[in-house]
Amino acid sequence: MSETFMAKPSFLRFNVLVVDDDSTSLAIVSAVLKHWDYDVVTVKRPVDALAMIRIHQDIDLVITDLHMPEMNGLELQKEINEEFIHLPVMVMSSDDRESVIMKSLASGAVFYMVKPVNPDALRNVWQYAVTSKKGKSIFTEEKSSLANGSSAEKISFLHDIVSGSSMIEEKESKTNSKRKASKRRKDELEGENAAAPKKAKVVWTNSLHNRFLQAIRHITLEKAVPKKILEFMNVPGLTRENVASHLQKYRIFLKRVADDGINAALKNFNHRSSLASGRTSMMLQEVQDYAQAIEKQLQMRTSPFIPRYGRGISELNGNTSFGSIGLQSHNSLSHVGLLGVQDNFHQPFFGNTTYPLYQANPGTTFGTGLIDMGTNSFSCGGLSGGLMNGTNSNQIFHQKSKLRPDPYDNNTGASSLKGFGASGLEKMWTINNNPYLNYAGIRLKNDGDQLVGAGEVGLNVKGDAGAGNEGATFHHLPLGYSSSPAGFAVGNEQEHTSVLPPLSLSQQQYCLGKKVENDFTFGLMNDANASVNDDTAQPGRLGEGADFGDLLFDLSDFQFLFQDWDDEFIDSLFRDQPY
DNA sequence: CTGGGAATAT
DNA sequence: TATATTCCCA
Numbered sequence A: 001m002s003e004t005f006m007a008k009p010s011f012l013r014f015n016v017l018v019v020d021d022d023s024t025s026l027a028i029v030s031a032v033l034k035h036w037d038y039d040v041v042t043v044k045r046p047v048d049a050l051a052m053i054r055i056h057q058d059i060d061l062v063i064t065d066l067h068m069p070e071m072n073g074l075e076l077q078k079e080i081n082e083e084f085i086h087l088p089v090m091v092m093s094s095d096d097r098e099s100v101i102m103k104s105l106a107s108g109a110v111f112y113m114v115k116p117v118n119p120d121a122l123r124n125v126w127q128y129a130v131t132s133k134k135g136k137s138i139f140t141e142e143k144s145s146l147a148n149g150s151s152a153e154k155i156s157f158l159h160d161i162v163s164g165s166s167m168i169e170e171k172e173s174k175t176n177s178k179r180k181a182s183k184r185r186k187d188e189l190e191g192e193n194a195a196a197p198k199k200a201k202v203v204w205t206n207s208l209h210n211r212f213l214q215a216i217r218h219i220t221l222e223k224a225v226p227k228k229i230l231e232f233m234n235v236p237g238l239t240r241e242n243v244a245s246h247l248q249k250y251r252i253f254l255k256r257v258a259d260d261g262i263n264a265a266l267k268n269f270n271h272r273s274s275l276a277s278g279r280t281s282m283m284l285q286e287v288q289d290y291a292q293a294i295e296k297q298l299q300m301r302t303s304p305f306i307p308r309y310g311r312g313i314s315e316l317n318g319n320t321s322f323g324s325i326g327l328q329s330h331n332s333l334s335h336v337g338l339l340g341v342q343d344n345f346h347q348p349f350f351g352n353t354t355y356p357l358y359q360a361n362p363g364t365t366f367g368t369g370l371i372d373m374g375t376n377s378f379s380c381g382g383l384s385g386g387l388m389n390g391t392n393s394n395q396i397f398h399q400k401s402k403l404r405p406d407p408y409d410n411n412t413g414a415s416s417l418k419g420f421g422a423s424g425l426e427k428m429w430t431i432n433n434n435p436y437l438n439y440a441g442i443r444l445k446n447d448g449d450q451l452v453g454a455g456e457v458g459l460n461v462k463g464d465a466g467a468g469n470e471g472a473t474f475h476h477l478p479l480g481y482s483s484s485p486a487g488f489a490v491g492n493e494q495e496h497t498s499v500l501p502p503l504s505l506s507q508q509q510y511c512l513g514k515k516v517e518n519d520f521t522f523g524l525m526n527d528a529n530a531s532v533n534d535d536t537a538q539p540g541r542l543g544e545g546a547d548f549g550d551l552l553f554d555l556s557d558f559q560f561l562f563q564d565w566d567d568e569f570i571d572s573l574f575r576d577q578p579y
Numbered sequence B: 001c002t003g004g005g006a007a008t009a010t
Numbered sequence C: 001t002a003t004a005t006t007c008c009c010a
Helices: A024-036 A046-056 A073-083 A096-106 A119-123 A125-134 A151-162 A168-171 A174-195 A204-217 A226-233 A241-268 A280-299 A303-319 A393-401 A556-559 A567-575
Strands: A013-017 A039-043 A061-065 A089-093 A111-114 A418-420 A442-444 A451-455 A512-516 A520-522
Touching: A013 A024, A013 A046, A024 A039, A024 A119, A039 A046, A046 A061, A046 A073, A061 A073, A073 A089, A073 A096, A089 A096, A096 A111, A151 A226, A204 A226, A204 A241, A451 A512
Parallel strands: A013 A039, A013 A061, A061 A089, A089 A111
Antiparallel strands: A418 A442, A442 A451
């Protein structure tokens, strides 16, 4: 606590929404925030900010410019806090008049930054986000920036005054506010020294949890004790107690699975699951871990997954044949589900030794993925069919979650539209009523990162399921396919960058599970004998060397939704492959 | 000190 | 209610 400031623990992720009509300012703030390891979303219009917050559902902090057309920062702040009470909003402006500052803070802004924004001030904004998350504030640090007489310093003091105490009281004494602030700060520090500082609650994000799981897998469940796990995880700031606590919860979960079955365990695991913030991946990981444990115990050579998990997961959303694991699905066709399985399947279905883990055929269908939306449409999940494919399970392995941004904009040649499928969208709409421009998910256009639209992948639509890219030419995963890509591959037909190796274009159809209604089959892997148009889909077997885990989506990757993509970020996706 | 269960806190 | 922290004891 003797540091000049409390650095943001690297394992804490914060989604910061920046709103500024000025592109330059927006870019700068965004860049600085990213530099400080925040996840940043930017919009230029306040109305888009509101939409983004509603859709994203996992914004931790909003930083908005004050002076904007249509709606100014304070109006935006008011709207936000009416709808999202605990979402902190910071205001920034080149206006350094104290009256304006005070008005903003009185209005409910948690902080006021004078432009040009001090990078140091941005570094610590996570604490405000933490405040919103925890319902308590964490201000234990001395800020080095206080040493000088900058505006930021003044603002910082103003904030200190406002936080945790009556604004009215402070207004009355604003002339000597600086002194009072100093005194307050001192009191705080003394109090903390006496009573020990409040520890920030560790939030077990998906990524953190995944590290935890990795540790357990590495150590093996039997030998996994808090100390070893902690050591393996190697996360600064994480304590043995934290790990012990989580391990306890984890074991309870496993026990519940053992006693009641995976279905029951999943049911009350996390009802709040949403794509970006939920713990769906944890569920999946638990399934994996538990399945492995079972497998070991029973010394089974064949997969024990089907009878137990296939249906179990299917039943999650009440669907008799396919489920989607806590995610939305409102279509009688299509489906999806990570582990969807045909009702009468009684054998392992994860590919076979000849065609292990192929993706579903995207020739006429779309599929796989996490979310299903729209009439006659298909699920299109972020990862979609992009997860697995290929005759080599190792390939599959490394394809996992390599979400690719779109390097192209076929219309302009500019550097791309950005988009993703599979958010927990409830409102979808098509673009220009043009099926060729339909998308699953949200698209962010490059010209200012405005939210330009979201659509659905429709029947017979050549649409990307997944990362969208507007243009005459669609992008496909497998080379040569003219439609229906699934996944995040992008580019044009000739130059696409695919997360998948090309499929041969024979009539082989792939599916896991069965067809649904007419033409749609889904599933994660194919079998050469399967056809989308008949019921002959044969489940394959788990290919040798394949890992059940390969099939599991890691939703922590979706925390990148709406992220501004840049080269560094993209690189990090590949660099940080967990396996 | 460590692990793990239970009580407690948010 | 769920989950993380703290306490307690073998």
